[in-house]
Amino acid sequence: MPRLSRLSRSVAGKVALVTGAASGMGRATAILFADEGAAVAAVDVNREPVESVAAEIRAAGGNARAWACDVADRAAVEQLIAEVVVQFGGIDILINNAGIAAAVPFEADNYDEVWARTLAVDLTAMTYTIRAALPHLRRSESPRIVNIASTEGLGATPGHSAYTAAKHGVVGLTRSLALEFGKEGITVNCICPGPIRTAMTEAIPEEAKERYARQRTALRRYGLPEEVAHLTLSLAMPAASFVTGVALPVDGGLTIRRA
Numbered sequence: 001m002p003r004l005s006r007l008s009r010s011v012a013g014k015v016a017l018v019t020g021a022a023s024g025m026g027r028a029t030a031i032l033f034a035d036e037g038a039a040v041a042a043v044d045v046n047r048e049p050v051e052s053v054a055a056e057i058r059a060a061g062g063n064a065r066a067w068a069c070d071v072a073d074r075a076a077v078e079q080l081i082a083e084v085v086v087q088f089g090g091i092d093i094l095i096n097n098a099g100i101a102a103a104v105p106f107e108a109d110n111y112d113e114v115w116a117r118t119l120a121v122d123l124t125a126m127t128y129t130i131r132a133a134l135p136h137l138r139r140s141e142s143p144r145i146v147n148i149a150s151t152e153g154l155g156a157t158p159g160h161s162a163y164t165a166a167k168h169g170v171v172g173l174t175r176s177l178a179l180e181f182g183k184e185g186i187t188v189n190c191i192c193p194g195p196i197r198t199a200m201t202e203a204i205p206e207e208a209k210e211r212y213a214r215q216r217t218a219l220r221r222y223g224l225p226e227e228v229a230h231l232t233l234s235l236a237m238p239a240a241s242f243v244t245g246v247a248l249p250v251d252g253g254l255t256i257r258r259a
């Protein structure tokens with residue numbers, strides 16, 4: 001039977017760099033991409049857990065290597081990208097997932113400090129990885145950038161202004177770069193996860209999680225890291241070649257409600 005299309009849904013043979021790969025959604029993304037046959041550069045500020053993730057992937061027959069890197073350190077990111085290219089021969093897919101979240105009221109004494117670090121890790125770092133990876137993405141047949149924003153990039157919660165500002169920034173950066181790189185066929189998209197069970201939300205008591213999910217989401221539950229990773233995979237596959245500049249909620253229906 002003739003094939004409808006020559007576009008591939010497979011990332012096999014692609015090189016995918018995933019930041020924040022030691023935990024939560026980054027870990028699930030690294031494992032999923034490796035399962036699908038990609039070579040994975042697993043990057044995290046925490047060396048030991050990211051090395052365990054890469055070892056876990058290799059033990060299952062996948063191809064992964066771990067790098068310890070603070071993505072908010074521009075020089076470290078430049079060195080990281082150079083090393084990944086030496087190791088794997090290029091970069092096809094860049095997944096900017098590393099992030100931190102701190103709830104801090106606007107008038108708190110440590111606000112400036114929290115603001116600076118949150119913006120540095122959750123937003124500015126993406127400009128470092130993207131700029132360093134660009135020459136290599138340009139050599140790829142299907143170059144993809146997927147940034148992990150948040151539903152906080154589409155709406156707001158009181159007491160989270162630094163995080164919310166950073167995540168709105170991720171949506172803006174994504175849209176703007178989608179326009180800037182569109183003529184080169186580089187797609188730039190972001191995912192806006194809703195409440196997901198990861199280390200970031202671990203401290204929220206189970207009862208509070210269930211109440212929030214019941215009241216706020218259509219599916220009435222928290223999501224799992226792999227439920228986000230699968231959408232990241234969808235945006236990263238070669239066949240996703242006409243999708244750019246989107247901010248895709250993966251939120252169990254959280255953003256449907258007006259109030």
Ligand code: NAI
Pocket residue numbers: 019020021022023024025026043044045046069070071072097098099100101121148149150151192193194195196197198199200201
């Ligand atoms: P997580 O805490 O399980 O994983 C985040 C990873 O990023 C950790 O391994 C951490 O070591 C790493 N990281 C932090 N700062 C870094 C730095 N400077 N350099 C390199 N790595 C660094 O959290 P989770 O939930 O998996 O978060 C992943 C992304 O998803 C983040 O961008 C987060 O803001 C976003 N997100 C999370 C939601 C949730 O409900 N868990 C909801 C919406 C967005």
